[in-house]
Amino acid sequence: MDMKGSETINAPIDAVWAALNDPEILRQCIPGCEELQKLSDTEMTAVVVLKIGPVKARFEGAVQLSNLNPPNAYTISGEGKGGVVGFAKGGADVSLEAQGAETVLTYVVKADVGGKIAQLGARLIDSTAKKLAGQFFSSFGEKVGASAAA
Template sequence: MDMFGTVRFKASREHLWLAFSDSAVMKQCLPGCERFEWTAGGQGVATAAIAIGPIAATFKGELRLFDVEPPVTCTIAGEANAGAGGFVTGLAKVRFDESSEGTELSYFAEARICQRLTRLGVRKVDAAAKEIATRFLDSLREIVESEQRRRPIGRHLKGRG
């Protein structure tokens, strides 16, 4: 399954990069997220409770950042397991480009699902993945644009909630 898109933010590229690097912000933006933590060396861990159709599962996963060029681009690789609920692996390339009104975040993501999730069918899983991505990006936009108005660039963002 592949997804791609571009989202415009009324915020500086540096501010958006800081938000993307902040564990608390990422936890708040990811639907169903119970834990999100960037650790040393571009590694991360996350736990999220997600329901797709009749399947509800808690996914525990690991993330890895590479090809990192702050504040321009990065690639995120991840895999998450929900036991009998199945597992997911994915890769997302993210780019932050300055624009006349702020920053454009462009992404290309590919994911592979296995076990129970495949029984739901490609269309249902694809729709759920796009919904999760949209909710994530909408939440990120709300936080980043709000923080951009309230705080100068040099201060690290704090997740709300």
């Protein structure tokens, strides 16, 4: 499943880049994220609880940053295991473009699931993934824009 979009953030590109690399800001913006710990400049661990249709699952996994091109772009990818419900893996190519005092964040997300949650059907999984990505990027835009204004 692939999706793409963009978000205009009322903050300079350096502030947006810093936020994209701040585990605390990411934790606050990722829907269902209980824990996000930075292991290195390019590695984190995460615990996320998600409800996909009738199935609620706790995913534990690793997050990796690659293709780093500060402050313009990077790829964030991860894989989480949800025990008996299965797994989720995916990533996003994120690029930033300064437009005056604002920054346009563009993303292309790829996601895949397996196990019991894959049996829920592609339409339910796709709509849930789109909703979660939309929640993350709008929350991220609001949080970074608000902190830049402060």
